[in-house]
Amino acid sequence: MNGILVYLLILLIAALLSPAIIQRGGRHAAWLLGLISAAGFAMFLTYAPLTSAGEKLSLTINWLPELYLNFSLYLDGLSLFFALLITGMGALVLVFAGKYMQPYPLRHRFFFLILLFEFAMLALVISGNLFTMFIFWELTSVSSFLLVGFSHEKPEARNAALQALLITVAGGLAMMAGFIILGQAAGTLEIPLLLKSGDIIRNHPHYLPALLLILAGAFTKSAQFPFHFWLPGAMQAPSPVSAFLHSATMVKAGIYLLMRLSPVMGGTPEWKYILTITGAITMLLGGYFAYSQTDFKKVLAYTTISALGILVLMLGIDTDISIKAAIIFLLVHALYKGALFMIAGLIDKSAGSRDLRKLGGLFRAMPVAAVAAIISLLSMAGLPPMIGFIGKELIYEAKIGLPDIGNFLLLAGVLTNVIMVAISLTLIFNLFLGPLKYPGEKPKRPALALRIGPMILASVSLVFGLFPSTVADLLLRPAITSIRPTIDTLKLALWHGFNEVLLMSFITVAAGIILFLLYRKVNPVLTRFNNEVITFRFADAFNKGLDFFLSLTKKKTALVQSGYQRIYLIAIFIMTSALAWYQIAYTWKDMAVNVITPPGVYELLIVTVIVASAIFATLAKSRLAAILSLGATGYGIALLFINYGAIDVAITMILAETLILVLFMVVIYHLPKFTSFSSGKTRLRDAGIALLAGGFMTGLVLKAGQVNLSPKISEFYTENALSLAHGKNTVNVILVDFRALDTLGEITVLVIAAIGVTALLKLRTKKGSAT
Amino acid sequence: METILAFVIGLLFAAGVYMLLRRSIVKLILGIMLLSHAINLLIFTAGGLHKGRPQFTGYGMESDIPNPTDPLPQALILTAIVIGFGITAFFLALMYRFYQVTGTEDLDELKEGDTK
Numbered sequence: 001m002n003g004i005l006v007y008l009l010i011l012l013i014a015a016l017l018s019p020a021i022i023q024r025g026g027r028h029a030a031w032l033l034g035l036i037s038a039a040g041f042a043m044f045l046t047y048a049p050l051t052s053a054g055e056k057l058s059l060t061i062n063w064l065p066e067l068y069l070n071f072s073l074y075l076d077g078l079s080l081f082f083a084l085l086i087t088g089m090g091a092l093v094l095v096f097a098g099k100y101m102q103p104y105p106l107r108h109r110f111f112f113l114i115l116l117f118e119f120a121m122l123a124l125v126i127s128g129n130l131f132t133m134f135i136f137w138e139l140t141s142v143s144s145f146l147l148v149g150f151s152h153e154k155p156e157a158r159n160a161a162l163q164a165l166l167i168t169v170a171g172g173l174a175m176m177a178g179f180i181i182l183g184q185a186a187g188t189l190e191i192p193l194l195l196k197s198g199d200i201i202r203n204h205p206h207y208l209p210a211l212l213l214i215l216a217g218a219f220t221k222s223a224q225f226p227f228h229f230w231l232p233g234a235m236q237a238p239s240p241v242s243a244f245l246h247s248a249t250m251v252k253a254g255i256y257l258l259m260r261l262s263p264v265m266g267g268t269p270e271w272k273y274i275l276t277i278t279g280a281i282t283m284l285l286g287g288y289f290a291y292s293q294t295d296f297k298k299v300l301a302y303t304t305i306s307a308l309g310i311l312v313l314m315l316g317i318d319t320d321i322s323i324k325a326a327i328i329f330l331l332v333h334a335l336y337k338g339a340l341f342m343i344a345g346l347i348d349k350s351a352g353s354r355d356l357r358k359l360g361g362l363f364r365a366m367p368v369a370a371v372a373a374i375i376s377l378l379s380m381a382g383l384p385p386m387i388g389f390i391g392k393e394l395i396y397e398a399k400i401g402l403p404d405i406g407n408f409l410l411l412a413g414v415l416t417n418v419i420m421v422a423i424s425l426t427l428i429f430n431l432f433l434g435p436l437k438y439p440g441e442k443p444k445r446p447a448l449a450l451r452i453g454p455m456i457l458a459s460v461s462l463v464f465g466l467f468p469s470t471v472a473d474l475l476l477r478p479a480i481t482s483i484r485p486t487i488d489t490l491k492l493a494l495w496h497g498f499n500e501v502l503l504m505s506f507i508t509v510a511a512g513i514i515l516f517l518l519y520r521k522v523n524p525v526l527t528r529f530n531n532e533v534i535t536f537r538f539a540d541a542f543n544k545g546l547d548f549f550l551s552l553t554k555k556k557t558a559l560v561q562s563g564y565q566r567i568y569l570i571a572i573f574i575m576t577s578a579l580a581w582y583q584i585a586y587t588w589k590d591m592a593v594n595v596i597t598p599p600g601v602y603e604l605l606i607v608t609v610i611v612a613s614a615i616f617a618t619l620a621k622s623r624l625a626a627i628l629s630l631g632a633t634g635y636g637i638a639l640l641f642i643n644y645g646a647i648d649v650a651i652t653m654i655l656a657e658t659l660i661l662v663l664f665m666v667v668i669y670h671l672p673k674f675t676s677f678s679s680g681k682t683r684l685r686d687a688g689i690a691l692l693a694g695g696f697m698t699g700l701v702l703k704a705g706q707v708n709l710s711p712k713i714s715e716f717y718t719e720n721a722l723s724l725a726h727g728k729n730t731v732n733v734i735l736v737d738f739r740a741l742d743t744l745g746e747i748t749v750l751v752i753a754a755i756g757v758t759a760l761l762k763l764r765t766k767k768g769s770a771t
Numbered sequence: 772m773e774t775i776l777a778f779v780i781g782l783l784f785a786a787g788v789y790m791l792l793r794r795s796i797v798k799l800i801l802g803i804m805l806l807s808h809a810i811n812l813l814i815f816t817a818g819g820l821h822k823g824r825p826q827f828t829g830y831g832m833e834s835d836i837p838n839p840t841d842p843l844p845q846a847l848i849l850t851a852i853v854i855g856f857g858i859t860a861f862f863l864a865l866m867y868r869f870y871q872v873t874g875t876e877d878l879d880e881l882k883e884g885d886t887k
Contacts, residue, residue, distance in 0.1 A: 564879055566792050573788055597820045599772040607779055614805065618786045623797060630801055633783070637808055641815065645824040646845045649815075649852070656856040660804070663860055667867050672876040677794035686792040694785025697809065701777035704817040714843045721842075722828050730826040734846040746850050753857035757864040 030098020074128030077478025175217025222254025239345025247338030275316025283309030360437030421512025818844030
């Protein structure tokens with residue numbers, strides 16, 4: 001497990017160094033980065049025998065175990081399956097990008113981002129703690145935001161990136177809340193422990209809210225209806241990003257989460273209904289829109305949505321066969337989708353367009369790439385002998401014989417596959433066969449770096465289809481067993497004998513061919529239908545909602561943030577007083593002063609002076625009178641201090657008061673006369689607030705008399721003033737000895753104030769500069 | 772006496788808050804001074820009132836009777852007074868400068884500079 005931790009660090013360091021590598025390393029530098037990713041693939045492959053034997057590796061670095069927050073890694077069949085997909089696909093995408101990104105001036109930045117993305121995604125799938133996973137989940141959102149918006153000079157790219165970010169991060173936030181509930185219910189967030197506490201969680205009263213919140217995270221990430229719209233927008237990203245995002249990463253993170261939590265939260269009616277219905281809608285919707293597009297990349301983006309719908313549907317059906325189908329279809333989809341997005345990129349590059357209507361006969365221009373594309377498309381159509389055929393057969397098998405809405409699901413599934421067949425055939429015939437057609441210059445043969453990814457992926461699709469047992473036991477079965485421990489065998493074969501599944505496959509292909517033949521006639525109609533009849537666009541609605549929210553917050557800010565400091569002060573005083581008054585009223589009956597010092601005539605006189613001068617200072621119409629009577633208040637308080645034995649305090653007070661009076665006198669003639677700005681009503685309001693605040697202070701003092709603080713601190717000073725500090729005046733000793741550092745701070749404040757005063761008085765404003 | 776002082780503190784505080792809520796900047800500074808008076812008195816009262824017993828030791832005066840006056844609040848208030856003085860002085864200079872630069876003492880006119 002330490003090896004994996006080290007590899008994660010290597011990947012992170014590679015990401016940090018990649019800009020330098022790309023800038024200094026010459027034209028083939030990206031091969032080195034691809035090699036790092038491929039090394040990860042090889043390393044994870046060495047773990048396959050372990051996980052295949054049912055072993056689970058984990059590593060925990062405690063951080064805040066009391067709050068269940070730890071950095072944990074966990075590797076079982078499922079994590080390994082994803083880790084291999086990510087590193088393998090990552091290697092091919094990096095090599096592809098090395099050539100593809102050459103004309104981009106900011107390509108060094110691109111490699112940093114895509115490696116960071118790979119790192120985050122890899123760490124996500126091998127996280128052993130839901131919070132560790134959450135952190136990397138958010139990191140994938142952020143790095144994909146930067147990747148989608150990579151061509152940031154285009155407004156569409158910026159908008160698409162923002163949408164992708166807001167939707168996936170909002171989902172992530174909901175998911176975090178779900179994780180917290182899950183942690184409270186199970187008493188842990190460690191995945192290995194959670195996997196054992198499925199029954200507790202499913203029977204917990206907060207199961208449904210937790211499920212809904214976590215599904216919000218998974219569905220936004222995996223572009224399920226109604227959050228699907230960010231994914232077609234995300235194809236604004238350069239093709240290597242799309243190839244990576246759609247095949248093995250990002251959108252598969254949501255699927256991974258569902259698979260991971262399926263033993264913990266799955267199996268309930270809520271789980272089944274939400275997942276199957278959402279999955280089915282997404283699947284059909286994606287299929288329909290894929291069929292009605294003309295942009296190669298857009299077609300692919302919508303088929304991804306459809307495929308994600310199928311995966312969610314399979315996980316929702318939640319039977320042995322559907323789980324098997326989900327894992328195998330995930331692999332199928334990753335293989336063909338990764339290849340096809342790379343092909344889309346290289347066609348765009350060499351033929352100058354992605355528009356299906358402008359292209360044709362590309363087989364002549366790029367035979368090798370075309371073969372790879374055709375194999376991948378056949379796999380997408382679910383035709384033998386590709387692995388896609390096995391995937392599709394399993395999906396059909398999973399849908400047969402389901403209760404209640406099963407028949408609808410079966411019909412929807414067949415319909416979607418018919419569309420897939422039609423799209424695949426359309427792409428094969430439109431793009432690669434027939435007479436050569438291209439809008440610009442004659443297409444060149446693509447470079448090896450561009451071809452190698454699709455070639456490898458296509459041959460894997462073919463080899464796995466012909467010899468499915470090679471991977472079944474080593475990689476697929478352990479992944480399936482991680483989701484459903486009761487499954488211990490997986491037998492895959494192209495030939496299942498004559499049964500209803502095969503019959504359905506025949507029907508699908510036949511209907512698909514019909515739909516393909518209709519494509520040229522139907523597609524323009526559908527495009528017009530989409531443009532003119534379906535005026536509602538989710539992406540637009542989202543933007544409108546966003547604008548509305550922004551204007552709402554602007555209004556709210558204008559309301560709360562008046563810009564008048566008095567209003568802020570009023571808010572603070574009212575809030576504080578109200579809270580304090582609540583507390584005082586709550587404990588009203590205990591309110592009594594336990595220490596009573598009987599007042600003498602002398603003290604009463606001083607108090608009268610203080611009160612009278614304070615009131616006069618407040619109401620005075622002249623500045624001078626106000627300042628002088630405030631001085632009287634200060635001296636009165638000083639007299640009180642003397643009376644109660646605080647001689648040093650009184651001396652300081654008198655000095656300070658005198659100084660302030662002198663200062664006031666110095667500046668007073670430079671100051672404006674008192675003016676009354678406020679109306680009577682405002683004064684009354686302010687007086688009310690002032691009394692509210694003053695009253696709470698009175699209550700506070702009355703309460704404070706009851707509080708019996710530990711006397712030990714003061715006693716220590718009294719006892720040790722003479723013996724330790726050799727001072728007879730305890731107060732002085734405290735200030736200059738025991739708490740000398742405080743006094744140093746106090747002096748510092750004075751110095752700063754003095755500097756400030758000097759600066760303010762001496763600073764001569766240049767005319768017009770300060771106003 | 773504690774009860775009386777409680778009301779005196781309340782009154783000083785109320786007067787301070789009222790002054791703080793005025794629009795004139797000169798009144799604002801008076802409000803701050805009133806507030807600091809109120810708080811000093813608050814800490815003092817909270818420490819307990821004991822008539823005429825300064826915290827001196829080692830002079831042999833009444834050494835057999837333990838002195839009940841608490842020296843700690845006094846030390847705190849002392850610090851508070853000095854810092855309060857520093858703030859007041861700085862505020863005065865600021866106010867002087869403010870008036871010189873803006874030609875107004877109306878705090879509401881500051882708002883314009885803030886939201887532009």
